[in-house]
Amino acid sequence: MSSPPSIASASQKRQKTARAPLREAKAALYREHILAAAEAIFAEQGVDATKMQDIAREVGISLGTLYQSFAGKGELHRAILISRSQQMVETVTQRGVQVLVKPTGVEPILWLIGVQVQFLLDHRDYLRIQLQQGFAWYHATSWPSAEEERLWKQGLEQMRGIFAWGQAQKWFVPGDGTDLAQLMMALQQARLMHWVSAGMVEDAAPVIARIQTDFVRQFCRPSVALTLLSEDGSQLSARALASIAALNG
Structure with missing residues (x-):
């Protein structure tokens, strides 16, 4: 027998709420990984000579994914x-x-x-x-x-x-x-x-x-x-x- 809609909805809401801190923690770690990689590249190459593609390549993500976290090189810097x-x-x-x-x-x-x-x-x-x-x-x-x-x-x-x-x-x-x-x-x-x-x-x-x-x-x-x-x-x-x-x- 399936659960009544109200019970199922409440259960899904609790699961979603429980997952939120985990998602936030993962996002924070992801951001720190990007910042660490960019910091090393900026220091070695200089900010002006660095491209967002260089950072995405070092982190191992697509350029689009990088832009989802940071709008541009200036914001990342x-x-x-x-x-x-x-x-x-x-x-x-x-x-x-x-x-x-x-x-x-x-x-x-x-x-x-x-x-x-x-x-x-x-x-x-x-x-x-x-x-x-x-x-x-x-x-x-x-x-x-x-x-x-x-x-x-x-x-x-x-x-x-x-x-x-x-x-x-x-x-x-x-x-x-x-x-x-x-x-x-x-x-x-x-x-x-x-x-x-x-x-x-x-x-x-x-x-x-x-x-x-x-x-x-x-x-x-x-x-x-x-x-x-x-x-x-x-x-x-x-x-x-x-x-x-x-x-x-």
């Missing part, structure tokens, strides 16, 4: 940058929550800078795409989309707060916190551009240490810098490096 930028902001915010609220010294701030730079070095394709765009990280008008600008402003505000706190403790030189944060971004961009141009073969630790040293020399008061730098001022002291390393645990 923006999706990669926004996704990675969100991940970076979340990583820094989650790992450095205490430092962002109330740093206890300069070493924790240097450690947090290391967390951010390590993310960029670990995601070198994302870093290469960022640098390929050729605009200055420190300037708000450089970011092509509203979401990218929002994420940039969030990171800028975090660093502005750190500078304000450090200035109140007399760790950092006087100056507008926003200007100092933007200068820090410019210094990081220059260092990372050099690393990429040199083939990305150098280990992360010395790259991070140089960026941390730049920060101390540029922004710390001389009396504070003396406690953190080597005798000749060319690098962080062994004591400072040990203090920063201890925070990784």
Whole structure:
């Protein structure tokens, strides 16, 4: 005996509802697969030289299927940058929550800078795409989309707060916190551009240490810098490096 129409309809509805999360999960995985493949191709070939056919071929799907997920190369490019930028902001915010609220010294701030730079070095394709765009990280008008600008402003505000706190403790030189944060971004961009141009073969630790040293020399008061730098001022002291390393645990 067949089920009454109302019962059959309710059963089908429940099955459809139960399958919805699975479909959404599959769609999310599918999207991540496309983004990962496109990120690698954009980094290697450059965005301008890449065709949507290249990405579809790498993913193993038809061009039509790719266009069902992304309207074009520009949308795909923006999706990669926004996704990675969100991940970076979340990583820094989650790992450095205490430092962002109330740093206890300069070493924790240097450690947090290391967390951010390590993310960029670990995601070198994302870093290469960022640098390929050729605009200055420190300037708000450089970011092509509203979401990218929002994420940039969030990171800028975090660093502005750190500078304000450090200035109140007399760790950092006087100056507008926003200007100092933007200068820090410019210094990081220059260092990372050099690393990429040199083939990305150098280990992360010395790259991070140089960026941390730049920060101390540029922004710390001389009396504070003396406690953190080597005798000749060319690098962080062994004591400072040990203090920063201890925070990784």
